[in-house]
Amino acid sequence: MRGGAKGQTGSLVRGQRAAAIYTLIGSAKLNGLDPELYLRTVLERIADHPVSHIQDLLPWNVAASLLTHASEAA
Numbered sequence: 126m127r128g129g130a131k132g133q134t135g136s137l138v139r140g141q142r143a144a145a146i147y148t149l150i151g152s153a154k155l156n157g158l159d160p161e162l163y164l165r166t167v168l169e170r171i172a173d174h175p176v177s178h179i180q181d182l183l184p185w186n187v188a189a190s191l192l193t194h195a196s197e198a199a
Contacts, residue, residue: 149184156184158191166191 153163167182174182181187 152184156188158184158188162191163187 149164150160153160163184166187170182
């Protein structure tokens with residue numbers, strides 16, 4: 126790594142993390158989900174969720190259970 130680029134590494138990582146969060150929020154919206162509810166649900170489940178089934182936590186796979194939960198609460 127060049128000398129001038131050392132300080133930029135942290136901001137690059139933060140930018141990548143922010144991009145991932147914005148992508149999840151956008152995907153949740155496109156799937157008709159409340160982004161806050163979706164993120165809260167995923168964060169509650171992720172610690173005990175097997176890595177081999179991480180796709181189960183994507184917005185289009187969580188949508189049915191969240192929409193069912195929302196209609197029951199109404």
